[in-house]
Amino acid sequence: MTEQGEVIENPEIIEVNIDLKLSPCKNKIKLLSNGLISNGDDHATTALLILNQHIDIGQLFIKIWHNSSLRVCADGAANRLYDFFEDDEEERLKYKPDYIIGDLDSIKDDVFKYYQSLGVVIIKQTTQYSTDFTKCVNLISIHYNSPSFKQFLQDHKLESNHGIELERGIHEFYNSMMNEIKSVTTIPSINLVVINGIGGRFDQTIHSITQLYNLKQKDPYFQMSFITNTDIIILISKNGTILEFDPNFRKQCIGNCGLLPIGEPTIIIETIGLKWDVKNWDTSISTGKVSSNNRFVGGNKCYFHVEDDLVLNIEIFLDKVIEYI
Ligand SMILES: Nc1ncnc2c1ncn2[C@@H]1O[C@H](COP(=O)(O)OP(=O)(O)OP(=O)(O)O)[C@@H](O)[C@H]1O
Numbered sequence: 062m063t064e065q066g067e068v069i070e071n072p073e074i075i076e077v078n079i080d081l082k083l084s085p086c087k088n089k090i091k092l093l094s095n096g097l098i099s100n101g102d103d104h105a106t107t108a109l110l111i112l113n114q115h116i117d118i119g120q121l122f123i124k125i126w127h128n129s130s131l132r133v134c135a136d137g138a139a140n141r142l143y144d145f146f147e148d149d150e151e152e153r154l155k156y157k158p159d160y161i162i163g164d165l166d167s168i169k170d171d172v173f174k175y176y177q178s179l180g181v182v183i184i185k186q187t188t189q190y191s192t193d194f195t196k197c198v199n200l201i202s203i204h205y206n207s208p209s210f211k212q213f214l215q216d217h218k219l220e221s222n223h224g225i226e227l228e229r230g231i232h233e234f235y236n237s238m239m240n241e242i243k244s245v246t247t248i249p250s251i252n253l254v255v256i257n258g259i260g261g262r263f264d265q266t267i268h269s270i271t272q273l274y275n276l277k278q279k280d281p282y283f284q285m286s287f288i289t290n291t292d293i294i295i296l297i298s299k300n301g302t303i304l305e306f307d308p309n310f311r312k313q314c315i316g317n318c319g320l321l322p323i324g325e326p327t328i329i330i331e332t333i334g335l336k337w338d339v340k341n342w343d344t345s346i347s348t349g350k351v352s353s354n355n356r357f358v359g360g361n362k363c364y365f366h367v368e369d370d371l372v373l374n375i376e377i378f379l380d381k382v383i384e385y386i
C-alpha cells in the first residue's frame with residue numbers, strides 16, 4: 062500500500078511565491094516581531110487575557126501588557142499578576158487590570174482587596190457550567206461590542222457585583238448583545254493574546270485548545286493566540302492562510318513548528334514554505350500521521366491550505382524574543 066500524499070523536502074531557505082489562482086488565500090495573519098499574532102487588520106485592537114498559572118514569560122509579559130488596550134484576569138490569575146512584581150510595590154501599581162472575573166474561588170483575599178481598592182471591576186460569576194476562561198472571553202466581547210455595558214457599570218457602580226446577576230449575568234448579557242448586534246454592525250477585529258492557558262493541568266490545557274476552535278465559530282472577530290515560554294499556538298483556518306513574518310525574526314527567534322489536527326482528522330491540501338512541505342496529506346492524531354518537528358524555511362512567509370481548521374504551534378526562543386523587542 063502506498064502512503065497517501067506527498068512530502069517535499071526543501072532547502073534551509075526558499076522564496077515563497079503563492080499563485081493565488083492555484084492556491085486560494087482567505088486569511089492573512091502576521092507574526093509580529095514582538096512575538097504577537099495579528100490578523101493583518103491594522104485597525105485591530107489587542108486584548109490580553111491572563112489565566113491562573115505562574116507568569117513565566119518575563120519581560121515579554123510587560124511588552125504584551127503595553128501593547129494591549131484591555132487586560133483581563135481570570136479569577137486566580139489576579140494572584141499571578143500581583144506576584145509577578147514580587148516586592149516592587151511601585152511597579153505593581155502601574156499594572157492594574159481592567160477586569161477580574163470568575164467564580165472567585167481562587168483569588169486571595171488580600172489580592173481581591175488590593176485590586177478592589179484600585180478601582181478594578183471585579184465580577185463574580187458562580188455558574189459551574191462554564192469555566193472562568195469562557196467568562197473572560199464573553200466579557201471581552203461585551204467590553205468591545207456592547208454600546209451599553211460601560212454605561213451599565215457606571216450606573217450600577219455602587220451596587221454589589223456592579224449590578225451583574227451573580228450566577229451567569231455576563232453570559233446572559235453576551236447572549237442578548239450578540240442577538241442585537243449580529244444583524245446591524247460589522248464587529249471590529251480583536252487580537253486576543255492568552256497567557257498561562259497551556260501546560261499545567263491537562264484538562265485545562267485541552268479546554269484552552271477547545272477555545273481556539275469554539276471562538277472561531279462563535280466570535281470569529283477574535284484572532285486568538287496562546288503564548289507560552291516555548292510556543293505561540295494559533296488556529297490555522299481552512300480555505301488557505303498566509304502567515305507572514307520578519308525574516309530576521311524567523312532566523313533569530315523561531316524554532317520548530319507543528320501542524321496539529323487536534324480537533325479532527327483533516328487533509329493538508331498544500332503547504333509552501335516548510336522544511337517538509339506536504340501535498341494532499343491526510344493527517345490525524347489517531348493514525349499518528351502528524352507533521353511535528355517541522356520548521357519554516359520560507360524567508361518571510363509560509364502558506365497553509367487545509368481542508369479543516371487545525372492547530373499550529375510555533376516554537377519561540379523566549380530570551381531571543383525579549384532581546385529582539
Ligand atoms: N493548571 C492550569 N493549567 C492551565 N490552565 C489553567 C490552570 N489553572 C487555571 N487555568 C486557567 O485559568 C482559569 C482561571 O483559573 P482559576 O484557578 O481561577 O479557576 P479554576 O477554578 O481552576 O478554573 P475554573 O473555575 O475555570 O474551573 C481557568 O479557567 C483556566 O482556563
Ligand SMILES: Cc1ncc(C[n+]2csc(CCO)c2C)c(N)n1
Pocket residue numbers: 164188189190191192193
Ligand atoms: C459535563 C460536565 N462536566 C464538568 C462540569 C464541571 N465544570 C465545568 S466548568 C466548571 C466551572 C469551574 O469554575 C465546572 C465545575 C460540568 N458542569 N459539566
